[in-house]
Amino acid sequence: MTFDRRKFLQVSGAAAGAVAAAGLTGCATAGAGSASPKIVVVGAGFGGSTFSRYIKAWYPKAQVTLIEPNAEFISCPTSNEVLAGHATMADLTRSYGNIKKIVDAFVPDYVTAINTKAQTVTTKGGKTFAYDRLVLAGGVELLFGAVKGYDAEAQKTVKHAWKASADQTLALRKQLEAMPDGGVFAMSVPKAPYRCPPGPYERACMVGSYFKKAKPKSKIIILDGNEDIASKKGLFVAAWTKHFGYGTDNSMIEFRGNNAPRALDVKNMVVGTEFDDVKADVINLVPPMRAAEICGMAGVRNGNNGNWCAVNITTFESSDVPNVHILGDSALTNFPKSGSVANNTGKMCAYAMAQIFSGQPVDAAPVVTNTCYSGTGMGTAFHVATVFRWDAEKKAMVPPKGANGVSKEESELEYAYMMSWKENVLNDTLAL
């Protein structure tokens, strides 16, 4: 839940601008009064799909075109379970069937150009769609160029598995299966902000649970671009200590902070940081990331050195470009980049837009939540949960006293809750 001062100022600045703009939004911008406002949504992940079904429920006259190149939805949350051997790709995969029926048009294509003056979106297939409101929910763009040698050829061997797919998640699982006992698994964590803050540390647990059972002499080396464990630190240290000997000479997990990968030598399977050259049998390299490519096309990657998209926190409209809304991981906010946040901010945007279309004021003091579970791989899990409310004095979304915190300890009960959360969030996102 930490974020640096510059980011805080940007977020609060954007939000303050947003409040000033909110008064105008109801009458001055596109959509209000229009019988059937045209909305183009790019990306049918947790943010885009959720937005689409809720705007159709809350403002049925909206004409929604949803553009998504993937044939099926594959969940990143709980995908580390595949690395542990506790789940299959089928457990992560869901149909777009119901979302396709809810929206007015589902376009299976890539977006290649966005013109925010003409208010049009063009796809690879050569179709152009006009919009009154554009919703960009493209997740993250991985910056392979930040690591020397992590080129297209190297990516055939070294996987990030940070966007779940058979080519990534399952391929990494197969590499772990093929690794000899006593081998080294080197995995990296990008410098924050990145998608799914606790995900890398959960990954170490999941791979650890597999090694413990199948190849107990093996090692996991975490090369972290952050100084220290960036999320749920106490809980992960406790889990690593309890299950994987962390803190002893015989620890399966070794943590190296301030060790962002700088170079990759796939031929010799060596990953280099500022301090170390680490030779490994399996390398899992998660590069730094920024807001999705489509945000670049729309010129809305305006925050945090041009990496993320500053938004009006009540509507998720770009702080710079009118009628363009950015959801989920791409947005620059003080919310964690989690599936739960993408799901709920999709609804927050739908709520604001339905108010605008109805000629009603946008809620100037919204409340929104995050709940994020991590598994230990050992049948237990733990959480972080936060309620964010608009604080007029601080001009920011701030948790009230006691409304932000983590589990006391890992538990089997929370593992059951995590799996229930997974079903419910996928059902809610995809109208299943």
Place this chain on the structure above:
Amino acid sequence: MEKKILAIGLLVAGTLGAVASVQADPRARFMAANCAYCHGTDGKSSGAIPSLAGMEVKYFVDQMKAFKDGSRPATVMQKHANGYTDAEYLAMAKFFNAIK
């Protein structure tokens, strides 16, 4: 033929996109929707997390108060209870109660 199409249309509308059209103030509706990632759309849950749909208003409000003051032990719910006002508990309780 026309009748058949209409019937299918109703069937589809009844089985999906089924975010409830409960008469509720949009803010209450949005706050209740915040709960869906854990408690299911409209509070209809799959798995270990309890459903909220149809829950008695007083029971819902009393549980939220008990989570807040710690008299009911919780994993995530104390944090969530601390994030809302008593008036908001009631607004959400009425929303979930109205869902059949």
